[in-house]
Amino acid sequence: MDFFSVVDHRSSAARLSEPVPGESELARLLEAAARAPDHGHLAPWRFIVLQGASRDRFADTVVAARKVRTPEAPAEALEAERQKVRRAPMIIVVACVTQPDHPKIPEIEQVLAVGAATQNLLLAAHALGYGAVWKTGPAAYDPRVKASFGLVASDHIIAFVHVGTPLAMNPIRPPQLQGKVRRG
Numbered sequence: 001m002d003f004f005s006v007v008d009h010r011s012s013a014a015r016l017s018e019p020v021p022g023e024s025e026l027a028r029l030l031e032a033a034a035r036a037p038d039h040g041h042l043a044p045w046r047f048i049v050l051q052g053a054s055r056d057r058f059a060d061t062v063v064a065a066r067k068v069r070t071p072e073a074p075a076e077a078l079e080a081e082r083q084k085v086r087r088a089p090m091i092i093v094v095a096c097v098t099q100p101d102h103p104k105i106p107e108i109e110q111v112l113a114v115g116a117a118t119q120n121l122l123l124a125a126h127a128l129g130y131g132a133v134w135k136t137g138p139a140a141y142d143p144r145v146k147a148s149f150g151l152v153a154s155d156h157i158i159a160f161v162h163v164g165t166p167l168a169m170n171p172i173r174p175p176q177l178q179g180k181v182r183r184g
């Protein structure tokens with residue numbers, strides 16, 4: 001698939017199932033992600049791949065963190081949250097390990113590099129014929145969830161990328177061009 005075909009036809013997966021990328025395909029996805037522009041070559045990204053039991057433990061962590069944030073949440077809401085995570089056949093957690101006091105590279109640039117890596121990952125998944133969707137939500141900002149991945153509060157979870165074989169895709173949106181062209 002050529003580049004524009006990949007970009008123009010990517011959309012988020014609405015439903016995913018097995019099979020997920022195998023070892024060599026996963027390596028290809030992560031290498032593509034790590035080719036993102038990276039000011040200062042800090043490699044601030046961390047990719048944590050979850051499948052099977054590790055995905056289920058992550059679901060437990062998400063639910064436990066939600067119980068702390070909102071103790072009044074009904075059991076059905078907690079169960080729905082657990083099942084949302086468990087429905088993903090593979091989750092790639094994309095985190096940014098920040099250097100907030102870096103003398104040259106502002107933190108926002110470190111975060112942007114990991115955002116660019118996430119987009120590379122989505123495009124690479126599409127190019128290999130898989131579906132993917134970039135998810136966040138309150139769990140991404142929860143210090144307990146961060147700690148479960150060995151991250152500290154100043155680090156950022158940029159995305160929980162759900163990956164698998166698409167059963168349903170979002171419609172492809174027309175590009176919303178904003179801005180001006182000034183050629184002189």
Ligand SMILES: Cc1cc2nc3c(=O)[nH]c(=O)nc-3n(C[C@H](O)[C@H](O)[C@H](O)COP(=O)(O)O)c2cc1C
Nearest residue numbers: 010011012013133134135136137158170171172173
């Ligand atoms: C920073 C960021 C966070 C996102 N978080 C979520 C999310 O929590 N849940 C979700 O369904 N989609 C999330 N998305 C995906 C967008 O909603 C999705 O890309 C958008 O709706 C456009 O759909 P498309 O990817 O099919 O073009 C997120 C995207 C970005 C860039």
